[in-house]
Each structure stands twice: as structure tokens, then as C-alpha cells.
Amino acid sequence: MNFAGEHFPVAVIGGGQAGLSASRCLRERGIEHIVLEAHQLAHDWRSRRWDSFCLVTPNWQCALPGFPYRGQDPDGFMVRDDVVSYLDAYAASFRPPIVEGVRVTRLRRTGTGLYRLDTTAGELTAEQVVVATGAYHTPVIPRIAERLPSGLHQLHSADYRSPAALPDGAVLVVGSGQSGAQIAEDLHLAGRQVHLAVGRAPRVARFYRGRDCVAWLADMGHYAKTIDEFADPEGVRKRVNHYVTGRDGGRDIDLRAFARQGMRLYGRLTGIVGASLAFGGDLKRNLDAADAVAESIKDAIDAHIAARGIDAPVQPRYVPVWEPDPVRQPRRLELAEAGITSVIWSTGFLADYRWIEVPVFDGRGYPTHWRGVTSAPGLYFLGLPWQHTWGSGRLEAVGRDAAYLAERIEASGRRTDVCGALTGSAPALPVAPLMS
Helix, strand or coil: CCCCCCCEEEECCCCCHHHHHHHHHHHHCCHHHHHHECCCCCHHHHHHHCCCCCCCCCCCHCCCEEECCCCCCCCCCCCCHHHHHHHHHHHHHCCEEEEEEECCCEEECCCCCCCCEECCCCCEEEEEEEEECCCEEECCHHHHHHHHCCEEEEEEHHCCCCCEEEEEEEEEEEECCCHHHHHHHHHHHHHCEEEEECCCCEEEECCCEEEEEHHHHHHHHHCCCEEEHHHHHHHHCCCCCCCEEEEHCEEEECCCHHCCCCCCCEEEEEEECCCCEEEEEHHHHHHHHHHHHHHHHHHHHHHHHHHHHCCCCCCCCCCCCCCCCCCCCCCCCEEHHHHHEEEECCCCCCCCCCEECCCCCCCCCECCCCCCCCCCCCCCCCCCCCCCCCCCCCCHHHHHHHHHHHHHHHHHHHHHHHHHCCCCCCCCCCCCCCHH
16 A cells, blocks of 8 residues: 555544544544554554453443443453454444554644655645554663563563463562553462562552442542543643452452462562662552552542442451561562562553654653644544543543544534635634643
8 A cells, every 4th residue: 555645634543442433433523534553453452461461440331432332241341352352343333444554654744734644655644633542652661670680581561471471480570550460460370479569559449338449430420530620630640550450250459468378579679780689668658558549449439328328238448468577578589599580570651752743742752732632733632541531541431532532623624624725723612721
């Protein structure tokens, strides 16, 4: 395929749930567009999830535009392959104009107001562009990893697939966020000796007082709360996700219980000298803080139940099943002595928008926007974490954001038609102050 100077009213970049949602909403409004996907539809779900991966939110929260979850287990948790099948079926339901295997390498705005997209299949132009590539682009492995012995098997959580795919021996997992905690559990259940460097990620109970905590929080309006309602929106966007799992029907991830069963827990990794690792003395503080967050969520649920007189079973509160010894808690780990042959870095991702040459970014390289609408006329972002609400980057609410942007795109297109040319004027609909 060679685009060779082709033009489209709208170009959508990315073929995941965000790009597909944008396409569906544009199709409903009769707006001609193209969707460009560098790899394959739903690529990250296919290639960046481990074999036993499952959603941590119930299936009923899968609500892409015109395609809510219709399976037999709304309160269950889809595994990786089921999510891929859901997205494949979604695409088949309306057949988006998607072109796979085409990467956009450069995006810039011309003097006439058009957007020029350089791709691996040639150059094309568009009047409006939706960047639907999310914000988790580049796996981050800290430079300290370079100090580890060369023979040690190292990988990022994005590349982890299964315990069997790792060399025999014990495994060190660095980071206890959502991925790190679940991968540590996966290894632990497979009988591997796991060493886990515990960070500051909070946790949440899976079930409380007869329901999934997600269901309670949805009833309480938690997921409808918008980013601008918070006093510190930037702080909210930087929050680490709570760890919990949907595995085997859903349950808590209790690191203390794992420790009692033989998993070795440490504080944050602070130094590496050869095959010797040093950890901070913050393990107890981190475990206590994670528990405190889980219990505070239960407090809020209790208050909601009491205020509305809801008949819900009473449930005992969590009691820690293990405490780190303040004196004997290990602060050092000798890799050879512990038999560690693999290190998994669950240390997050960085957004990479260097290919976009339009001045809409803040000092950190993150797009400034309001609900995905940038200061550059006709340029939008979709699928960012906390773009508007908690679910903006997820299957739960990305569709609502897509519908909002489709409305803006249609309104901008009407103004272009009336004027007979691109004016570069800002959208006529109300716009709140930009935030990153």
C-alpha cells in the first residue's frame, strides 16, 4: 500500500480500544476517516500481556460504543485472549477503515492548516487527527539494572509471558504495582521462589460486604468523577493503580499472605554492587500504607451503605496475617546465594510523542488538553489515563471520550464546510482551561 499524497477528513492513529471507539463514533456521524495501526488491531493486548493475564475490572465494565459486554459472566474477569476476541468482534461489528502494519513516523501541521502524516506507507494529509496510541509506549528499566551481572536474565514486565518461559531458579520482581503484584503471584502459584521489592502502590479489596468493590464504587459515583473535580489533577494522573486480581473469579492480592507462604519481601531497591542488592527499610511502611488505602475504601463503602439504608451483609475487617521483623528484616540480597536467575522489572512505561511536531506538549513531553482537545485546531488525543475520568484509558469509559471528540470533530468540520477552507479557528463549543 502507498498513500502517496492521499487526503482524509480525519486520520485516527492507533488501532486499540481507543482508536476503534473513535472510528465507531465517527462512523455514526458519517465522518469519513482512516485508522492507522502500526502493528495489528489490539496489538498491546496480544503482545504485552502475560499468558495468565486477566482484567482486574468486571466484564460489565467493558462498554465500548455500541458494543457492551454480552457474555454469560458479567461479574467475571476476561482473560487476555477473551479481551482480544472481544476487540476483534467489536471491529467486525462495524468494519472500521483500519490499515494495519502502517506506522506514523511524523506528524506536523502545514501552513494551510492541514496535518501532514509521514508513514511507512507514504505521506498523507488530514484536516483533523486523533492520536489514540495511549500513553504507555516505552517500557522503563532503570539504569541501575546495568550493574547486575551480565549472565542474569533480565526483562520488563511487558515482556513477561509465563514462569515456564524463564530460566530455572528463583526470580526477583522489582515493583509491586498492578503488574508486579500479579506477576509475583503468577510465579508464586507456579511454585517458583519469588523475591519481591515492594514499592508504594496501594491495594484494594476484591469483594466487600457482598459485592465487588468496583460495583460499590460505581454506585457511589467514583468512576464518574472528572479530573477537574480534584484539587491536584496532576497528582491524580500520576497515581499508581491499586493492586488486586480477577484471577480465578477474583480475589485480593495479599502480599503478607504470600510472605507467610514463603515469598520473600523487601523494601524498595536502593542499590546494586555486583551480585549484591540493597533495599530500603520501608517494607513495613509500604505494606501498612497499602492496607490503609484498602481499609479507607471500605470506610467509604460503609458510609454509602449506612447513608442509603442498604441491606448488605456485615463483613469483618482485614487483620494483617504477617508482619516484617523490624530487626531481622533483610536489607541485602545476594543473588547467587538466593539462586536468583531472573529479574523482572515492573517499573512502568514512558509516553513517547517525539514523532509529533505540533507544540501541544508540556515540559515533560505530555500533551496539554481538555478532554482530549488540544490548543492546535483539529488535533485530539484519546485513551490517555485520566483524560477525563478514571476509565478514560480503559474499556469502561474510553467510548464516552470518543463520543465527545467525535462531536467536536463534526462541529469543526461543519465550520470548515461553511468557510470553504480551513480557518484554524478554535472550536465554537465551550472550552475549559487546558490541563496536561
